[in-house]
Amino acid sequence: MSIDPPGFELPLRLFLGFRVLIDELHAALAREGHPHARPMHGFVMQAIGTEGTTAVELGRTLGVSKQAAGKTIETLERLGYVERARDPRDTRRKIVRLTPSGVDMLVRSARIFDELRARWAAVIGAERLRELEADLRKVTPQEVFRLDVPGWFGA
Amino acid sequence: MSIDPPGFELPLRLFLGFRVLIDELHAALAREGHPHARPMHGFVMQAIGTEGTTAVELGRTLGVSKQAAGKTIETLERLGYVERARDPRDTRRKIVRLTPSGVDMLVRSARIFDELRARWAAVIGAERLRELEADLRKVTPQEVFRLDVPGWFGA
DNA sequence: TAAGATAGACAACGTCGTTGTCGTTAATAG
DNA sequence: CTATTAACGACAACGACGTTGTCTATCTTA
Numbered sequence: 163m164s165i166d167p168p169g170f171e172l173p174l175r176l177f178l179g180f181r182v183l184i185d186e187l188h189a190a191l192a193r194e195g196h197p198h199a200r201p202m203h204g205f206v207m208q209a210i211g212t213e214g215t216t217a218v219e220l221g222r223t224l225g226v227s228k229q230a231a232g233k234t235i236e237t238l239e240r241l242g243y244v245e246r247a248r249d250p251r252d253t254r255r256k257i258v259r260l261t262p263s264g265v266d267m268l269v270r271s272a273r274i275f276d277e278l279r280a281r282w283a284a285v286i287g288a289e290r291l292r293e294l295e296a297d298l299r300k301v302t303p304q305e306v307f308r309l310d311v312p313g314w315f316g317a
Numbered sequence: 318m319s320i321d322p323p324g325f326e327l328p329l330r331l332f333l334g335f336r337v338l339i340d341e342l343h344a345a346l347a348r349e350g351h352p353h354a355r356p357m358h359g360f361v362m363q364a365i366g367t368e369g370t371t372a373v374e375l376g377r378t379l380g381v382s383k384q385a386a387g388k389t390i391e392t393l394e395r396l397g398y399v400e401r402a403r404d405p406r407d408t409r410r411k412i413v414r415l416t417p418s419g420v421d422m423l424v425r426s427a428r429i430f431d432e433l434r435a436r437w438a439a440v441i442g443a444e445r446l447r448e449l450e451a452d453l454r455k456v457t458p459q460e461v462f463r464l465d466v467p468g469w470f471g472a
Numbered sequence: 473t474a475a476g477a478t479a480g481a482c483a484a485c486g487t488c489g490t491t492g493t494c495g496t497t498a499a500t501a502g
Numbered sequence: 503c504t505a506t507t508a509a510c511g512a513c514a515a516c517g518a519c520g521t522t523g524t525c526t527a528t529c530t531t532a
Contacts, residue, residue, distance in 0.1 A: 169430030173338040178457035180331040275324030286452040302333035409479040
């Protein structure tokens, strides 16, 4: 029977695994014409989705204030990843939609993540990787897209 | 042969796993007399270690400026987790050391992490958990304590 | 002994989150 | 139909936390 490692290694390895994947994603994105993409952006754009959304809605999805969501949208707008337009049916609202550049970034991200996953499969074995994912699903929340990430780690 | 999930699920599950463990750690710490402990603090105090360190050294370890490290130290000092004293051999330096309260927090954290790990083992199986850890070790860097975390996720 | 390097304090600034306020526009109650 | 209430987005002020730059004191080294 093998010896168990100290419990603190587990969270560190999970975080390091996450970090490695995200870092490699963004290195690849930078090589493919998206040098300004930041870890946060992919999550936010996933939250925006193909339907479009508004600042208030986005804030609720991300768990931040509508003002914070608005500022993030401004940043993405400056980078050319989203655009805003008045909703003709409710002129208070401004719909945020992905631009072709934004869609391109999401498509590339999806492909790059698949490639990175394949690399992990080559290292630890395809079956072990599927087991790893299945195990993580058992101990993590079901709703993958509830990430109140911003400022979560703050001191 | 089972179907592979999309590659983007893997980083999300890793992050969620990390988050779940850290959140539960801090909920437990709060119950045990450390309500002000934040996720960052444990990492910083691990970096300080039992030997003590200085602001410049800590900054290098954490990958931030000495000024940022200094501010973090001030926060920990206010919370009573560390204390500073002049180095008699080099009066420029101020040695940062853990207080008994700081040591207590680290000791409790270690125990709580062990308990959380045991809970995961109960859910997915002890052997599967060991395999999961072994697999993660193969795809993550060896030096666990090189976390240039601060601001890393920033947009 | 003089010159350079290092520790830490202080200030200014940028980014990103927060709350609060306000004007405009929709939805709803009377 | 109108008056009140609710929602959206913009603006301002503030705090937390990172950055760089500067300064003094002290140690190291040529």
